[in-house]
Amino acid sequence: MVDLKNRNVEISLHFLIWLALFFLPAAFSVGSDTDWIGLFRHFWLQLIFLAVVFYANYTYLVKHLFEDKKIGFFLVNLALILVLIFLKNQISDWLEPNRRRHLLKRPPAALFYFMDTLIYMIPVAFSIAINAGKKIQKAEEMKIEADNIKLQSELQHLKYxxxxxxxxxxxxxxxxxxxxxxxxxxxxxxxxxxxxxxxxxxxxxxxxxxxxxxxxxxxxxxxxxxxxxxxxxxxxxxxxxxxxxxxxxxxxxxxxxxxxxxxxxxxxxxxxxxxxxxxxxxxxxxxxxxxxxxxxxxxxxxxxxxxxxxxxxxxxxxxxxxxxxxxxxxxxxxxxxxxxxx
Missing domain, CATH: 3.30.565.10 (Histidine kinase-like ATPase, C-terminal domain)
Known part of the structure; x- marks a missing residue:
């Protein structure tokens, strides 16, 4: 019952955080001639892919690969991030066909991939930190439970x-x-x-x-x-x-x-x-x-x-x-x- 309650609180907290992150760009655009397609391409699309990276690591990759297969963990993340960056660029090109023409005068695409990769590593780091915190908390709870069991056993022995x-x-x-x-x-x-x-x-x-x-x-x-x-x-x-x-x-x-x-x-x-x-x-x-x-x-x-x-x-x-x-x-x-x- 307690675990279910904690799970519901965790889901609610995640929902509120992502809702706030998605709402902020729209809130800052109020009162201006909002370009919803541009807002989606510049902010919401990036947030969606950041969420994909975060939950892929939070729910599976950190738990199953990070401890024992660190090289595999980073290779899988790198492949996932590169695929998402490619998809983001393809969707952006589809939403703004003239985007390529403006990019010709900008730095090489490799630099954008590098910068985007650094950005996408942020949710990876967050998921590692959160899971590590959970593991420490669980270890503390188990230690407290073990201490309580030992205490009760010792008290019972003294009473007998x-x-x-x-x-x-x-x-x-x-x-x-x-x-x-x-x-x-x-x-x-x-x-x-x-x-x-x-x-x-x-x-x-x-x-x-x-x-x-x-x-x-x-x-x-x-x-x-x-x-x-x-x-x-x-x-x-x-x-x-x-x-x-x-x-x-x-x-x-x-x-x-x-x-x-x-x-x-x-x-x-x-x-x-x-x-x-x-x-x-x-x-x-x-x-x-x-x-x-x-x-x-x-x-x-x-x-x-x-x-x-x-x-x-x-x-x-x-x-x-x-x-x-x-x-x-x-x-x-x-x-x-x-x-x-x-």
Missing amino acids: QLQPHFFFNSLNNIYSLIDFAPDKAKQSIHSLSKLMRHLLYKTDVPAISLPEEVEFLNKYIELMSLRLTDHIKVYTNFPKSVPDMKIAPLLFISIVENAFKHGISATQHSDIHFKMEISENDIYFTASNSNFPKTDADKSGSGIGVENLKKRLHLLYPGKHEFHSCLNNDLYIAEIKITTDS
């Missing part, structure tokens, strides 16, 4: 990588509840099923609404909070009214998971803070937590979450995101800033 990571972390959380809080474990399984439904049906799109993403985060934080003891405090500060902005799904879950994984201790007081601020098209998300790094023997998570997030931000929001993380007074802080288009 993230979902099992999320699922395993949630299962670890539920597993820890089974022995000492079976009722909470049952509730966790029910909550996890809702979250997995969101993962299955709401994240297989380029973008979702920000309110849906915030709701998902709240449900996940509730799920993870079920196994926390009284000495662990979780604080959320999300906007009460979340604007209906579009955002790539699952952008914040990695640092939320990270905060629960590294921010709680079984024996020490622990704090986890989540904050989201929205300013026009900018979204700021901050997660800060007490820092209790896991040992190499701890297999509760695969450790791919934050790296996955960095790659996705780079692919989804090039030049429109910031990610910072630091350790400040035993408090780990991760910050994301995203500039959206809506």
Whole structure:
């Protein structure tokens, strides 16, 4: 459909250009004693033959001979041009029988053939330039398409990588509840099923609404909070009214998971803070937590979450995101800033 539309635009453009070229000589002759035969012989006949040379090259010769058979290309063009010059002279003689008599005092015919040949080479050069431009444009379009396919494949891979990571972390959380809080474990399984439904049906799109993403985060934080003891405090500060902005799904879950994984201790007081601020098209998300790094023997998570997030931000929001993380007074802080288009 797009190719047909482009083709129609191209035909219309060519038609308007040649219409203007044919109209101009007549327009300049308005108000004078116009000699239509002379106008045809001096201007329109030349334009017709220039058009023949142009379209012979534009539609066939440049595409089939110029790349591989350059000598043949120039020989065919030379033969075509000489035939057209001969025909033009024959038609001119037929339209103006006395023309030969006036030409006797003019320079040799070979010079006229040479000058006409140079003129007829102009549309040849134009057709070569246009076809070369089209080829470059097509190559660029193919490169862009290939880059898009690669980008989508990489994003899909990262998404598939993230979902099992999320699922395993949630299962670890539920597993820890089974022995000492079976009722909470049952509730966790029910909550996890809702979250997995969101993962299955709401994240297989380029973008979702920000309110849906915030709701998902709240449900996940509730799920993870079920196994926390009284000495662990979780604080959320999300906007009460979340604007209906579009955002790539699952952008914040990695640092939320990270905060629960590294921010709680079984024996020490622990704090986890989540904050989201929205300013026009900018979204700021901050997660800060007490820092209790896991040992190499701890297999509760695969450790791919934050790296996955960095790659996705780079692919989804090039030049429109910031990610910072630091350790400040035993408090780990991760910050994301995203500039959206809506």
